[in-house]
Amino acid sequence: MADIRLEGVGHSYDGGRTWAVKPMTWTWRSSRAYALLGPSGCGKTTLLNIISGLITPTVGRVYFDDRDVTGVPTAGRDIAQVFQFPVLYEEMSVYDNLAFPLRNRKVPKQEVDRRVRQVSHLLGLDQVLGRRSRRLDPGRQQIVSLGRGLVRSQVAAVLLDEPLTVVDPALKWTLRSKLKEIHRDTGHTLIYVTHDQTEALTFADEVVVVKDGEIVQAGEPAELFLSPAHEFVGHFIGSPGMNVVPGEVVSGVVRVGGTDVGRAGGGLPPGPVRIGVRPEFVEIAKAGEFRVFPGLPARVTGVDRMGAYDLVHTEAGGHKVIAKTEAGAPYRPGDGAYLHFPAERTFLFRDEVRCGSLAPMNGRGRA
Numbered sequence: 487m488a489d490i491r492l493e494g495v496g497h498s499y500d501g502g503r504t505w506a507v508k509p510m511t512w513t514w515r516s517s518r519a520y521a522l523l524g525p526s527g528c529g530k531t532t533l534l535n536i537i538s539g540l541i542t543p544t545v546g547r548v549y550f551d552d553r554d555v556t557g558v559p560t561a562g563r564d565i566a567q568v569f570q571f572p573v574l575y576e577e578m579s580v581y582d583n584l585a586f587p588l589r590n591r592k593v594p595k596q597e598v599d600r601r602v603r604q605v606s607h608l609l610g611l612d613q614v615l616g617r618r619s620r621r622l623d624p625g626r627q628q629i630v631s632l633g634r635g636l637v638r639s640q641v642a643a644v645l646l647d648e649p650l651t652v653v654d655p656a657l658k659w660t661l662r663s664k665l666k667e668i669h670r671d672t673g674h675t676l677i678y679v680t681h682d683q684t685e686a687l688t689f690a691d692e693v694v695v696v697k698d699g700e701i702v703q704a705g706e707p708a709e710l711f712l713s714p715a716h717e718f719v720g721h722f723i724g725s726p727g728m729n730v731v732p733g734e735v736v737s738g739v740v741r742v743g744g745t746d747v748g749r750a751g752g753g754l755p756p757g758p759v760r761i762g763v764r765p766e767f768v769e770i771a772k773a774g775e776f777r778v779f780p781g782l783p784a785r786v787t788g789v790d791r792m793g794a795y796d797l798v799h800t801e802a803g804g805h806k807v808i809a810k811t812e813a814g815a816p817y818r819p820g821d822g823a824y825l826h827f828p829a830e831r832t833f834l835f836r837d838e839v840r841c842g843s844l845a846p847m848n849g850r851g852r853a
């Protein structure tokens with residue numbers, strides 16, 4: 487296991503006109519489980535291929551601890567990779583497929599057997615160890631591929647590129663928790679590429695969010711949810727994503743359509759600002775029942791009854807704001823309401839990047 491350090495690493499497929507991965511400096515720390523999360527085309531696979539050595543970056547150096555591996559091919563990097571689709575020897579048994587990466591490295595027979603049985607047990611493959619791989623369904627074959635990636639204990643990192651795409655949704659949950667179990671057991675450094683937030687949040691110690699070839703925020707799942715540093719993180723994580731309401735900072739106060747919603751924390755200069763607040767934290771009440779200050783007048787435009795909770799859609803100052811409430815919220819389309827954005831959970835953004843937080847209005851709070 488090693489720290490994997492990218493120093494000024496960037497990659498362009500078109501001679502430097504555009505960057506699939508913008509030059510970045512970043513360290514993947516040894517033994518952590520990372521999720522690399524971002525939409526299609528943001529550069530996740532390119533980044534993974536730079537780490538594995540399938541791509542030599544256009545600029546920058548790659549280090550495994552202090553060893554410069556920038557020009558070292560995949561075979562010399564001690565990396566295990568699992569791809570989106572099964573990569574197996576179809577005529578070999580499941581056992582032999584799992585044993586292959588170990589035998590290839592001359593691991594003693596007893597140790598091969600111990601590791602194969604350990605991994606097969608964790609992945610639920612015990613019953614099919616003797617079966618030829620081509621006789622398994624694609625989901626099972628992918629689980630064997632996953633096992634092949636995890637079977638070696640001495641690797642710099644295990645890279646997983648959307649490894650559960652072909653696996654049945656019900657099985658995905660089980661496999662993710664198995665993967666966590668194997669991670670706890672082996673202490674592998676895992677980098678797991680996905681565009682699915684649930685997959686990322688349930689799997690990783692640390693989620694690294696990528697947009698347009700750039701890391702926009704990295705942190706524990708709760709941190710990304712509670713404290714998004716970039717508008718994109720607010721949208722991409724959470725369901726529904728963060729509300730973003732255009733406003734203005736005037737004399738230190740944040741206004742939406744003429745209503746003061748709080749003070750601008752951190753001495754933010756005057757000018758346009760975007761206010762980000764998750765639906766979970768928007769407080770909503772009917773006009774006569776509002777007990778907090780300040781309140782933004784709004785009109786209810788719709789209510790989604792989700793069973794466990796409701797999503798109350800509103801329009802405030804010409805902008806859409808969703809409030810997530812307990813099930814049975816007493817609202818109907820056309821109702822008037824007031825919204826309150828709690829200071830501790832509301833952030834201010836400029837050029838998509840967080841530039842401050844909302845602060846309570848002076849001397850006034852809850853009634």
Ligand SMILES: Nc1ncnc2c1ncn2[C@@H]1O[C@H](COP(=O)(O)OP(=O)(O)OP(=O)(O)O)[C@@H](O)[C@H]1O
Nearest residue numbers: 499506507524525526527528529530531532533681
């Ligand atoms: N071999 C290639 N030649 C030219 N452009 C490429 C090549 N591979 C990727 N790209 C481009 O580089 C950018 C990043 O692609 P990449 O596959 O790394 O993203 P991704 O986040 O992994 O996407 P996906 O989830 O769809 O696999 C995209 O604009 C893509 O079109």
